[in-house]
Amino acid sequence: MSELNEERAAARDATNWAKSVSRLDVSEMPDEAVNRVSGKRLVGPIQGFGKMWQKTYQAQLPGDVVTPAELIDTWRQNFQSFWPDGHRFFAPLTGITPGEVALINAPMPGGLKLSTGVMVLYSDEESFTLMTPEGHVFAGWITFSATERDGATVAQVQLLMRAADPICEVGLVLGGHSQENGFWEGTLTRLAAHWGVEAEVDTAVVCVDKKRQWKRWTNLAQSSVIWSTYYTLGAPFRAIRGLVRREGSG
Amino acid sequence: MTEATATFDVRRHGPASVVDIKGDVTAASEDVLMAAYQEAGEAQAIVLNFDGLDYMNSGGIGLLVTLLVRCNRRSQQLLAFGLSDHYRQIFELTRLDEAVSIHDTESAALSAAGAGQ
Numbered sequence: 001m002s003e004l005n006e007e008r009a010a011a012r013d014a015t016n017w018a019k020s021v022s023r024l025d026v027s028e029m030p031d032e033a034v035n036r037v038s039g040k041r042l043v044g045p046i047q048g049f050g051k052m053w054q055k056t057y058q059a060q061l062p063g064d065v066v067t068p069a070e071l072i073d074t075w076r077q078n079f080q081s082f083w084p085d086g087h088r089f090f091a092p093l094t095g096i097t098p099g100e101v102a103l104i105n106a107p108m109p110g111g112l113k114l115s116t117g118v119m120v121l122y123s124d125e126e127s128f129t130l131m132t133p134e135g136h137v138f139a140g141w142i143t144f145s146a147t148e149r150d151g152a153t154v155a156q157v158q159l160l161m162r163a164a165d166p167i168c169e170v171g172l173v174l175g176g177h178s179q180e181n182g183f184w185e186g187t188l189t190r191l192a193a194h195w196g197v198e199a200e201v202d203t204a205v206v207c208v209d210k211k212r213q214w215k216r217w218t219n220l221a222q223s224s225v226i227w228s229t230y231y232t233l234g235a236p237f238r239a240i241r242g243l244v245r246r247e248g249s250g
Numbered sequence: 251m252t253e254a255t256a257t258f259d260v261r262r263h264g265p266a267s268v269v270d271i272k273g274d275v276t277a278a279s280e281d282v283l284m285a286a287y288q289e290a291g292e293a294q295a296i297v298l299n300f301d302g303l304d305y306m307n308s309g310g311i312g313l314l315v316t317l318l319v320r321c322n323r324r325s326q327q328l329l330a331f332g333l334s335d336h337y338r339q340i341f342e343l344t345r346l347d348e349a350v351s352i353h354d355t356e357s358a359a360l361s362a363a364g365a366g367q
Contacts, residue, residue, distance in 0.1 A: 009304050009305050010336075012305055013305070013336045013337075014336075016307070017336075017340055017343075018343060019339075020339040020340075020342055020343045021343070042343065042344075042345065043345065044315070044344050044345050044346070045315050046315065046318070046345060046346065046348060046349045047345055047348070052315075052319060054316075121308055121343070121344070122307060122308035124307065127307065127308070127309070129308035131344070141308065141312070141344075143277075143308055143309060143312070145277075145309075158277075158312075160312050160315060160316075208316055208319050209319045209322075209323075211322075
């Protein structure tokens with residue numbers, strides 16, 4: 001490789017990838033965002049419990065309506081607005097840039113609220129990747145990308161993931177997979193609608209590894225499902241305790 | 251599909267197969283990487299040589315995870331050498347280093363694979 005190419009490659013490396021971190025640090029967030037991510041380690045598909053899945057969702061838009069780079073730029077800047085209703089994505093103030101951490105508050109069955117997050121692992125002109133922390137429902141990463149194909153711009157979401165722990169694995173089998181498929185299909189439909197396109201979403205789900213990693217059952221200790229349930233159920237008790245404290249000091 | 255921007259040349263070294271990687275490794279490299287893996291055959295260890303790597307994006311890291319699963323299925327070790335400091339950090343960040351054994355040189359990787367001279 002020539003010296004100039006080496007410099008270019010080094011610049012791409014430094015700009016596009018997150019710096020190495022041992023534990024996550026969350027920058028300033030709105031009060032309503034529940035932070036259960038600070039201090040957690042990142043986990044990839046290798047650290048998960050369940051079967052490994054590669055899920056790919058694609059929507060095609062006319063190439064003369066939007067280019068791949070424009071699509072990714074818009075997606076990155078308005079990430080939350082393309083999510084289905086009820087799910088909150090609290091992007092960092094600096095936006096979706098490598099190394100930044102975003103918080104996620106999402107509804108769970110029974111009126112419970114799941115509190116988790118993701119770190120921006122990678123970002124370039126035509127893609128960006130989010131990686132999960134300990135305690136997330138699944139361990140892995142999600143890549144959002146756009147490419148040109150036969151004159152069209154193809155928007156894609158691709159997950160490489162394992163359920164983080166046995167509870168999440170059971171949840172995925174009992175409807176979690178189809179819920180997730182619906183989530184990303186809905187996201188791509190909304191994204192296409194931004195340019196006035198009524199897109200059909202192609203979904204391809206491949207089981208990359210049928211083996212469950214039983215030694216990872218201890219991931220349960222970090223489970224955001226368990227901790228979010230505990231936190232939500234504890235809300236009335238915290239409210240009563242606050243009331244008692246206020247009356248005691250009044 | 252986007253055109254592959256990397257080459258993967260395979261050479262056999264005793265019980266190990268060394269895969270020389272050159273160029274940019276992205277999701278578009280899937281077919282050529284998996285063809286190289288087939289060529290590597292039933293070796294006891296697959297040793298990835300990153301000396302000629304120009305660039306790798308997150309799609310490329312995803313491919314390595316898929317390769318790792320295939321190696322595990324065949325009870326093959328997966329090792330790597332020639333990684334720059336930057337990509338060593340990426341392996342740590344993505345925690346690939348917990349499953350892929352990383353070495354400084356080819357001889358160290360081959361020794362670890364039981365294929366030393």
